[in-house]
Amino acid sequence: MTKLLLIGLKDLKLAFRDRAALILMLLAPFLLTLGLGFVTGRFSGGSGGISEIPVVIVNLDGEQLGDALVDVFKSDDLSELVTLTEADDPEAARRLIDEDEAAAAILIPEGFTQSIMPSAEQFAGGNAADPVKIEVYANPSRPTSAGIVKAIVDEFASRVEEGRITGMTAVTQMIVTGRLAPQDAEAAGQAMGERLAESPGTGLGIALNTNTASGETNDFDVLAYMAPGMALMFLMFTTSYGGRSLLAERSQGTLPRLLVSPTSTAQVLGGKVMGIFFTGAAQLFILIGASTLFFQLKWGDPLGVIALVLAAVFAATGWGMLITAIARTPAQVGNLGSAIMLIFGIMGGSFIQLEALPEVVQWFSKITPNAWGLDGFTTLALGNSLAHLGRPLLALTIMGAVLFTIAVIVFNRKGIMQK
Amino acid sequence: MPPILEVQNLVKKYGDFTAVKGISFDIQEGEIFSLLGPNGAGKTTTISMLSTLYEPTGGEAVVGGHSVTKDPMAVRNLIGVVPQELALYEDLTARENLVFWGQMYNLGGSRLKSRVDEILEQIGLADKAKDRVKTYSGGMKRRVNIGVGLLHKPRLLFMDEPTVGIDPQSRRAILDTVKDLNKQGMTVLYTTHYMEEAQELSDRVGIIDHGELIALGTQKDLTRQVGETETLILHLGENDDPQALAAALNNVHGVIKAEPTDGEVSVICPEAEDVLAAVVTAANERGIKIRSIDIREPNLEAVFLHLTGRALRD
Numbered sequence: 001m002t003k004l005l006l007i008g009l010k011d012l013k014l015a016f017r018d019r020a021a022l023i024l025m026l027l028a029p030f031l032l033t034l035g036l037g038f039v040t041g042r043f044s045g046g047s048g049g050i051s052e053i054p055v056v057i058v059n060l061d062g063e064q065l066g067d068a069l070v071d072v073f074k075s076d077d078l079s080e081l082v083t084l085t086e087a088d089d090p091e092a093a094r095r096l097i098d099e100d101e102a103a104a105a106i107l108i109p110e111g112f113t114q115s116i117m118p119s120a121e122q123f124a125g126g127n128a129a130d131p132v133k134i135e136v137y138a139n140p141s142r143p144t145s146a147g148i149v150k151a152i153v154d155e156f157a158s159r160v161e162e163g164r165i166t167g168m169t170a171v172t173q174m175i176v177t178g179r180l181a182p183q184d185a186e187a188a189g190q191a192m193g194e195r196l197a198e199s200p201g202t203g204l205g206i207a208l209n210t211n212t213a214s215g216e217t218n219d220f221d222v223l224a225y226m227a228p229g230m231a232l233m234f235l236m237f238t239t240s241y242g243g244r245s246l247l248a249e250r251s252q253g254t255l256p257r258l259l260v261s262p263t264s265t266a267q268v269l270g271g272k273v274m275g276i277f278f279t280g281a282a283q284l285f286i287l288i289g290a291s292t293l294f295f296q297l298k299w300g301d302p303l304g305v306i307a308l309v310l311a312a313v314f315a316a317t318g319w320g321m322l323i324t325a326i327a328r329t330p331a332q333v334g335n336l337g338s339a340i341m342l343i344f345g346i347m348g349g350s351f352i353q354l355e356a357l358p359e360v361v362q363w364f365s366k367i368t369p370n371a372w373g374l375d376g377f378t379t380l381a382l383g384n385s386l387a388h389l390g391r392p393l394l395a396l397t398i399m400g401a402v403l404f405t406i407a408v409i410v411f412n413r414k415g416i417m418q419k
Numbered sequence: 420m421p422p423i424l425e426v427q428n429l430v431k432k433y434g435d436f437t438a439v440k441g442i443s444f445d446i447q448e449g450e451i452f453s454l455l456g457p458n459g460a461g462k463t464t465t466i467s468m469l470s471t472l473y474e475p476t477g478g479e480a481v482v483g484g485h486s487v488t489k490d491p492m493a494v495r496n497l498i499g500v501v502p503q504e505l506a507l508y509e510d511l512t513a514r515e516n517l518v519f520w521g522q523m524y525n526l527g528g529s530r531l532k533s534r535v536d537e538i539l540e541q542i543g544l545a546d547k548a549k550d551r552v553k554t555y556s557g558g559m560k561r562r563v564n565i566g567v568g569l570l571h572k573p574r575l576l577f578m579d580e581p582t583v584g585i586d587p588q589s590r591r592a593i594l595d596t597v598k599d600l601n602k603q604g605m606t607v608l609y610t611t612h613y614m615e616e617a618q619e620l621s622d623r624v625g626i627i628d629h630g631e632l633i634a635l636g637t638q639k640d641l642t643r644q645v646g647e648t649e650t651l652i653l654h655l656g657e658n659d660d661p662q663a664l665a666a667a668l669n670n671v672h673g674v675i676k677a678e679p680t681d682g683e684v685s686v687i688c689p690e691a692e693d694v695l696a697a698v699v700t701a702a703n704e705r706g707i708k709i710r711s712i713d714i715r716e717p718n719l720e721a722v723f724l725h726l727t728g729r730a731l732r733d
């Protein structure tokens with residue numbers, strides 16, 4: 001174990017002494033973030049963050065829940081973030097999107113409240129209406145703003161869901177206390193259960209806390225999306241750079257020298273992995289520190305950030321090792337690494353928000369550390385904590401573990417010294 | 420005492436090509452053994468197997484009682500390796516390199532520090548220890564490369580052509596270092612394609628060519644194989660053809676063998692004086708100008724020539 005650390009620290013030192021590597025590891029993502037910040041006007045607004053997102057809402061429901069959602073958007077909490085327009089006609093709303101007059105349109109369909117809170121007759125009949133879903137139309141040219149609106153709606157939907165569960169508990173209590181006849185309750189419970197099964201909790205990981213403990217609103221900062229996007233993209237450079245160093249050590253003779261010292265192949269390989277991991281983690285922490293310092297960017301819950309960085313670096317290191325295992329020369333690792341860096345960058349949402357990308361790409365993006373990492377960082381930036389990172393953390397860890405397994409198998413087959 | 424290294428019928432194949440074709444030799448504790456052979460003879464491949472880097476295709480080698488195939492870790496603790504190609508981290512300083520490699524040999528704490536200081540002193544780089552290796556001259560890098568192999572005071576040191584491509588001064592320093600280390604009790608396996616180095620350093624020599632050990636023994640044993648012969652080295656004019664002269668000389672009575680090399684012809688014969696006149700005449704007849712003639716006592720070069728019909732360096 002000590003040797004793994006020693007080899008890893010040696011590689012960390014070497015990476016930070018390589019000027020060309022430093023440019024790509026730190027300077028490039030920093031400057032690109034800065035550049036994108038200017039392009040999107042992040043630095044001209046003064047206050048920082050997005051405000052006055054134009055939203056159009058069409059409330060065809062007109063009952064309790066539909067009205068409640070409209071009230072959410074009209075609330076003081078969101079008054080600065082959102083500028084709301086109400087419309088009667090879904091077509092008109094969509095036109096506003098097409099003409100780029102609005103960032104998102106929310107359509108509350110007729111019968112929304114009914115489908116959630118069935119009337120007594122429906123309970124008795126035992127056939128509940130199909131759950132009706134709120135639709136959000138996103139303006140592809142304003143992905144971040146649209147994303148925020150979607151997050152608010154999701155949050156609302158998950159609150160409603162919570163309410164339903166609470167409701168069911170209430171039903172049970174009523175039976176226990178004898179206030180509801182068991183034969184009626186069965187039908188009521190069944191109806192509720194079926195609907196719940198069809199639409200599992202909508203807590204999609206992304207959620208906007210409109211009422212945090214202090215009661216302040218969390219503005220969503222564009223940079224909170226771009227900075228991690230760039231950092232994650234150039235993290236892929238770092239991991240392929242580390243993989244490349246393994247092959248470079250082979251040709252520069254230090255790998256054979258390690259292998260004739262009392263150090264096992266597993267220790268050498270483990271040490272190289274450590275080196276990539278340390279370098280990647282150092283890179284992300286430096287970039288996070290720098291953007292916090294220079295852009296006043298709030299990354300969110302520190303524990304969540306640390307956990308997410310480690311998981312993302314783990315997954316990216318897996319990719320680096322796989323590339324290294326497949327390639328034959330350091331140059332091949334370099335080329336393959338750069339290609340994957342760009343493809344993952346684009347596919348994983350580092351440049352364009354994932355929601356704006358075709359569905360196939362969104363699906364494919366699940367194999368990139370970028371997409372999951374961004375998912376996590378966005379979740380944190382919106383004010384959530386480590387506890388809400390379950391999905392991205394799990395996905396990144398599994399990704400890393402699978403990639404490592406494949407890399408080790410390939411290495412075993414080829415031998416660390418032979419091609 | 421059993422030999423510190425026993426090599427039995429060692430074979431290494433790279434695909435269809437057999438680089439080492441079943442060589443056997445022993446090294447006694449305390450000696451400097453030279454493996455002499457031209458480029459491509461299989462010296463590095465042999466060292467790679469003895470140092471547990473490559474698994475032999477056949478045969479066995481035992482270091483200090485431990486098999487290189489069955490107990491490589493035990494072998495690695497006993498041996499030091501100075502590879503032919505520099506194997507250092509150029510972006511680390513000499514000290515950082517030594518510290519890192521010392522750690523890989525399980526040294527640590529004050530023991531590591533004092534060993535690193537000693538080595539820096541020994542290789543004469545104590546004042547430059549804080550400079551990155553990439554700023555060093557070729558000779559300085561070679562010295563660090565050697566220093567790394569000495570850190571853990573190995574019982575058996577493998578040195579693979581440690582003087583290739585450096586200036587005469589650095590070469591001198593390296594040869595002296597090898598002799599010093601040996602005086603302090605270190606056993607050395609030294610490979611080279613320079614006859615003079617083998618001649619200066621070692622008592623026993625193995626001559627390797629095309630993966631085969633074609634001669635093995637003390638320098639006296641080996642030169643005796645050539646017989647009581649002498650070698651004439653004929654230095655020719657620039658435009659003269661060594662090939663043509665050698666062909667002619669092979670027909671001269673009293674010449675055992677004549678070999679052309681770069682601008683020279685070497686002639687092996689029982690007695691130089693007996694053939695000298697005939698050699699000069701043969702050259703004159705063909706209009707070839709001999710600029711000068713050296714007469715050499717039998718040496719390893721002559722042994723190689725005798726055994727292979729080729730010069731060691733080409």
Ligand SMILES: Nc1ncnc2c1ncn2[C@@H]1O[C@H](COP(=O)(O)OP(=O)(O)O)[C@@H](O)[C@H]1O
Pocket residue numbers: 433436438456457458459460461462463464465
């Ligand atoms: N990895 C390898 N794959 C194929 N052939 C090799 C390899 N390494 C060395 N050889 C060949 O084996 C022969 C011996 O090489 P080597 O041991 O390096 O000789 P030396 O060190 O005496 O110059 C050469 O012909 C060389 O081309």
Ligand SMILES: [Mg+2]
Pocket residue numbers: 462463464503579580
């Ligand atoms: Mg060699």
